[in-house]
Amino acid sequence: MAVIYNRVALIGLGLIASSMAHALRAGGFAGEIVGYAKTAETRATALEIGLCDRVFDTAAKAVQGADLVVLAVPIGAMGALAQEIAPHLAVGATVTDVGSVKQAVIDAVAPHIPTGVHFIPGHPMAGTEYSGPRSGFATLFQNRWWLLTPLPETDAAALARFRGLLESIGAKVDTMDAPHHDLVVAVVSHTPHLIAYTMVGVADDLRRVSNSEVIQYSAAGFRDFTRIAASDPTMWRDVFLTNKDATLDILGRFTEELFALQRAIRLGDGDHLHAYFTRTRAIRRGIIEAGQDTAAPDFGRTPKT
């Protein structure tokens, strides 16, 4: 347990920032945690539940004197935020963000970062469908990836220090360039989310199946979709608007493939279906072996009694 940053400023106090606060505090990795949130209610909550030692009513005030500044606001708000805080950043400070899209954040934030301040774009690949200051928990990042997309000019020592913090709170860290990051997440996260949102919306729309039936009989499959589709609407709107090209690219591949399966169903081509379903099964085994999910037969859910 050693302090890695003397003062951490969390800008935005949602799921990710509040989980960071819990994890930093649990490990004693921050000398002080300060915060900013847009609403007075969230700021009051942050003090009440002990997320922050101090809260401020502007981001500009919150970042003063901080050696780590975490931008944890929707992607669409990053540019204006960076512009606002830029004059108040301490020389030598590290600024990071937690946005799910990296090129758009770099384009919006990097031009505002003053000389002598280190900008390290980041993406914690962890989350739940909950949001707000009460949704965080200290173990959210345990064994999860935190991808960093440093710029060519990023200072190696600043990067190593930040990476050390992330590993201290349990994350696995990898680095890659921003465009590749954005394509990878379009595949493993953004497009699946859009599809889940769509399916849940369709179910909600159907008049022949009542909403209570959809809710009551939702089993594995749809139930998992609704969990995904309950994620923060603002965050996801910004994800799709800012990772547009990669998402549309993967969506195109998805519909092509879906139409092929649809055709197999229509034609009664059982061999095509069976071969496809057998192939996808192997990927699942790989994910369990990589430790990204539990293999418990009940999915780790506690049976209801």
Add this chain to the structure above:
Amino acid sequence: MAVIYNRVALIGLGLIASSMAHALRAGGFAGEIVGYAKTAETRATALEIGLCDRVFDTAAKAVQGADLVVLAVPIGAMGALAQEIAPHLAVGATVTDVGSVKQAVIDAVAPHIPTGVHFIPGHPMAGTEYSGPRSGFATLFQNRWWLLTPLPETDAAALARFRGLLESIGAKVDTMDAPHHDLVVAVVSHTPHLIAYTMVGVADDLRRVSNSEVIQYSAAGFRDFTRIAASDPTMWRDVFLTNKDATLDILGRFTEELFALQRAIRLGDGDHLHAYFTRTRAIRRGIIEAGQDTAAPDFGRTPKT
């Protein structure tokens, strides 16, 4: 703890039947459990791990003297199975099945059921992505729906007795007609599964994103899809072939809706996206309130340490 059926014959010993065996044994609801499986290996396993008191190498032998016969084979195999066992069924016995599609099973099985035998088609809405005799566990049906689609001529006393058994092993039971059942499950289960299979297949196909990246970085979203897409290929092939019309119907609605969202992304229509994502969030709340999933912030997953 009271015996409800003197001899239960489980025909097919996969996830559902083996879970039934565990649940029946745990509650003492069956005087004797006998079984049939196609392969000698599965039959040996069933004896070794105590699923069945006796196993038989033909379904015809297994059903003799049983007062409850459970057909737990892929839907495509139900018709031939019913034909084989029909002459060996005891008068007064109840025959049920556990297929995910009901009209196709009724069409295949009902014509073979002799007078004096009660056929009660059923669908336990519970499962994991595992299959085989070792995949079962006694609590699989706890608090899960078991839908029955009795025929107009189904005997009320036989139905009440079977319903009592299902409730004894923890299931919630509802009845509806077969065509409506098939539409409901097309919405809450079959179409979501097809979509998950598709997305996982697309990810596997992409050359610009390596398979190891897909596996390593799979987060909520894709990770849940892979769990769905790891389900038994034969079972799901038969589901889509036998619930073709309802699945194609819902798929049509799905692609229509997906194209509208895709267009909103292309045009940068954030309001459309935000409104859609806000609406789907409400459904999730309904599911948690209905007790179909856990609201634990970590989804009930045990954090890895």
